Amino acid sequence: MAAASPFFPKSPKSSEKVKLEFPRIPATEEVAQAQSSRDWCPRLTRSSVPGWILTISICFFSFLLLAQTVHADRIGEVTDTRILEQAFRFFSFQDPSLRYALLGCILLGICCGLLGSFIVVRGLALVGDTLSHAVLPGIALGYLWNMSKDPLTIFVGAALAGILGTVVVRLIRQTTNLKQDTALGIVLASFFGIGAFLLSAIQRLPSGDKSGLHHFMFGQAAAISENDVILMAVVTGLSLLIIGFFYRPFLLSSFDPAFSSSIGYPTQFFHYLLMVLLACAVVIALQAVGVVLVSAMLIIPAAAANLLTDRLHHMVLLSVFFGILSAFAGSFFSFLGTSLPTGPFMVLGASAVFTLSFLLAPRHGLLPRLWRARSQSRRIQRENTLKAIYHVLEANDFKSENVSLKNLSARRRLTPTDTEAEVAELQRHDLVTREPGTRDIHLTPPGWTRACEIVRNHRLWELYLTNAAHIAPDHVHDDAERIEHVLGDKVVREIERRLDYARKDPHGKLIPSLEDLHRKDTFEPTDSPTGYRPA
Amino acid sequence: MSLFPPFNLREFLTLPWTDPFIEGTVWIVILGALVTIACGLVGNYLILRRLALVGDAISHSVLPGIAIAFLLSRSTNSTFMFLGALAAGVVTTLLIEWIHKNSRIKQDAAIGITFSTLFAIGVILISLVAGKVDLDADCVLYGEMDQAAVVPGDALAPPAVVRMATISLVVGALITLLYKELLVSSFDPVLATSMGIRSQAMHYGLMVVLSLVVVSAFEMVGSIMVIAMLIMPGATAFLLTQRLPVIFALTILHAFLSSLLGYHLAIWADCKTAGAMVVVAFFLFCLAWFFSPYQGILTRLLHRRRTRALMELEAEAS
Known part of the structure; x- marks a missing residue:
């Protein structure tokens, strides 16, 4: 396609030229380096495997450190062997409890x-928090049903209370002017208050084994019995089945409820189905992490996953993985100590994963975004310096191939020291060379190409704005200043085609052509200290 | 033995004031009312600004604040604890804002992440300090209103009452002084900025006051029912009127009623005062919800029926 382009005279040499130039594969190694450094955006690959392993291992070891200090703080004579022994016991899975x-x-x-990722993408994150507090009266009533800590009745009572809570939130939203957060707050606080009221009445009762009831507050994973595990497995299996079976409607109604209703899915039904599942999940989680921290297990793994991917099924998988990871970490670290609570450690594990993904997530993480912004602004600065060098050369009608520092700093309107720094930056990227002993600056072939490209982008854009958008020629400069750094090859060539391969910009300056850009093959390596001279 | 004693209206109404074994009724009722007034006044602005659950977050993060203050100062001096908790509250709001602004995490998720992490840290620290897993769960969750209202020795009033009264007065004074600024920046931040009001400063100021109120109420009502004290009076009042000064008046009324009736309920059922206060507050909210003059459920039903009857009459007449 390039050979057919009208830029290139159909000489026998042209095909070779094209091969060399269009994929932009310069011959020497320095040039290749310069090219790669111009590839400014450090496109970290999304969800790269080594990144994951790193993340997980950092998380793990930081935990190990934390647990060790924590443990040492508790019991003076604890030694490393004790910790290791305990860790070994953990991984041998000998204790039935x-x-x-x-x-x-x-x-x-x-x-x-699993459920958390759906409530996070639906913007219902705090519904989990509300539900977990709203189940308290249900727990009390479930206990009162036959005056025992039977997991099944407590489960049924709590799930019913949770569902009632979501219904009340919905009713408040529908019948009053109060906003969602207020409605959630009302249900959370008043259901919890009613539950606290009932529980403190139960505490007075002489009969029954009520000692375990307040474990629902902070959770006690060690007290999980076989029956509890069966119940948990049933709820988890059911959630997996339902979500797996109705994955598409759940996906659609999460992101576009109107569209999902329009193609016939019962969106309301799926909302309530999710709420019922959520209530059940909250109730089984109470046993292990307690009322206050259940919402953490719902929100934090899902939020961490949300930062790492843009696809819901990836997010669900990641979030489940993080959930398992933090469960593992929580049990491990609470097992290391003698009486360290499991729930809070699980939450801290999840928070550590979240913190890492908040800081390091390839696309949405804080540090990669800062890094990208920084490297982009430095690239723009480099390109501006290159452009200034081109302008100085142009002002001299390209008679000399050197630019003096003085002229350049006058052009950049900077002090010589600042210009010196900019030139040094260009030298690091092999865009210019300098003859030792003089203050002259010399473009390398890639530097020349990039400088021409930038000036070309700038002038073409100015011309395009004046010709196609009919903007006055004295108003187009600022816009072109911004866009010259981001125009890609394809766009530039399309603009050129639309402008009928014009040679001059609105201000009468010559637009560097493709031949100018690739004049570098007229530079030949020499023995001179600058390394290059025009042929 | 049944859960609750049989209901007897006369006993319900008179027992707290006549029973010789019950002391300090006046102080408990006053303390409850003061806590609810201080929280409710701040809470009104939270409801207006849709920040109701930030109160939830702050009330949870008080716990690590107290624990860290204890670890640093190695004393149970309440001033240190208070400062620690206050700092934790401010840090919470800053963290929520930071997470929300620097990533695509939505505000509600940011709230959930922040407070649960801080709360987990708090529980772990306390279990290290106390040397056992179950920290004083009762105090953290339900508060100790009755103990706070005990008059020590020769004092005129319980110190908690004095403190809450001071805080209520400060909150009241701030709201009166900054009434216009708060009003405008709550409803229309853009207009507020154009009027020269610094909305951002208002926001952070509100958060500091919120932390102050939540921290001081924490001891009396526990970390979760603080939310009820923050939101319930305001939510009830918002159902009944749309004028802010009336809302403040109704908030104070709601505070007194829930405190008084809550204590009666607590005495009758022999339960924790804070829980009973929340039950009453919810009852009052439900009353407003059903019978509110312009958005109550029953009022709307009646209105709809009357309209339908009128339409039928007109149809017959024509």
């Missing part, structure tokens, strides 16, 4: 991660 606790935590990690 540990097995149940771990299994329970992992099940709830799966369940919360």
